[in-house]
Amino acid sequence: MKLSLFDESQFYEVIDLFKRVFSASESEEDGQVIADFVSNLITTTKPEDLIGCVAEDNGGVIGCIFFSRLTVPSGQEAFILSPVAVLTNVQGTGIGQKLIRYGLDHLKSLGVHLAFTYGDPSYYCKTGFEPISENIVKAPCSLSQPMGWLAQALNGSEIHTMVGETACVEALNDPSLW
Numbered sequence: 001m002k003l004s005l006f007d008e009s010q011f012y013e014v015i016d017l018f019k020r021v022f023s024a025s026e027s028e029e030d031g032q033v034i035a036d037f038v039s040n041l042i043t044t045t046k047p048e049d050l051i052g053c054v055a056e057d058n059g060g061v062i063g064c065i066f067f068s069r070l071t072v073p074s075g076q077e078a079f080i081l082s083p084v085a086v087l088t089n090v091q092g093t094g095i096g097q098k099l100i101r102y103g104l105d106h107l108k109s110l111g112v113h114l115a116f117t118y119g120d121p122s123y124y125c126k127t128g129f130e131p132i133s134e135n136i137v138k139a140p141c142s143l144s145q146p147m148g149w150l151a152q153a154l155n156g157s158e159i160h161t162m163v164g165e166t167a168c169v170e171a172l173n174d175p176s177l178w
């Protein structure tokens with residue numbers, strides 16, 4: 001398996017991966033919603049605000065994750081991980097965790113301070129994320145499942161309380177995704 005940064009030449013393959021994976025795990029409708037979201041994320045986000053990582057095997061994409069910029073009141077550099085997909089027939093073999101670790105290492109190499117995500121704590125805690133209260137850092141949209149608001153400081157330090165709003169990129173600024 002090869003891990004690398006997302007390249008725009010992989011656009012259609014990546015959209016197809018998200019569509020297929022979420023159609024299988026959720027529903028065809030959810031597959032289309034996530035495909036539209038990822039397409040929007042890639043086409044409307046400034047290059048410096050978006051980092052994609054892909055896992056490939058035998059020349060094909062088998063996993064993909066995206067981090068997009070989260071603007072936080074402390075002024076620290078922060079990115080949010082969303083979404084994540086691993087091809088259905090190779091799920092549970094460690095690809096998701098390897099991709100996330102690869103992406104977090106890349107963020108660290110860029111000097112990014114904080115990583116956030118919104119999802120199942122039991123999965124994302126495997127790669128260093130921990131639940132964070134909105135009293136410490138607010139989410140950019142209203143959370144339907146506050147337990148899923150997760151963060152980590154990439155230098156291992158504590159995340160200090162921040163007063164004020166956070167802002168995500170336009171494609172993620174959709175209340176139905178939260």
Ligand SMILES: CC(C)(COP(=O)(O)OP(=O)(O)OC[C@H]1O[C@@H](n2cnc3c(N)ncnc32)[C@H](O)[C@@H]1OP(=O)(O)O)[C@@H](O)C(=O)NCCC(=O)NCCS
Pocket residue numbers: 021022025082083084085086087090091092093094095096097098119120122123
């Ligand atoms: C969720 C997903 C990205 C995980 O990637 P993966 O490569 O299958 O997972 P890994 O092999 O790295 O990790 C497997 C471990 O995570 C756990 N795990 C896998 N999917 C999980 C989930 N949805 N929730 C909680 N735990 C999960 C497994 O039980 C396993 O635990 P173990 O190591 O203690 O046995 C992948 O299964 C997927 O694409 N699912 C459908 C789309 C989705 O739900 N994406 C996440 C929301 S954006």
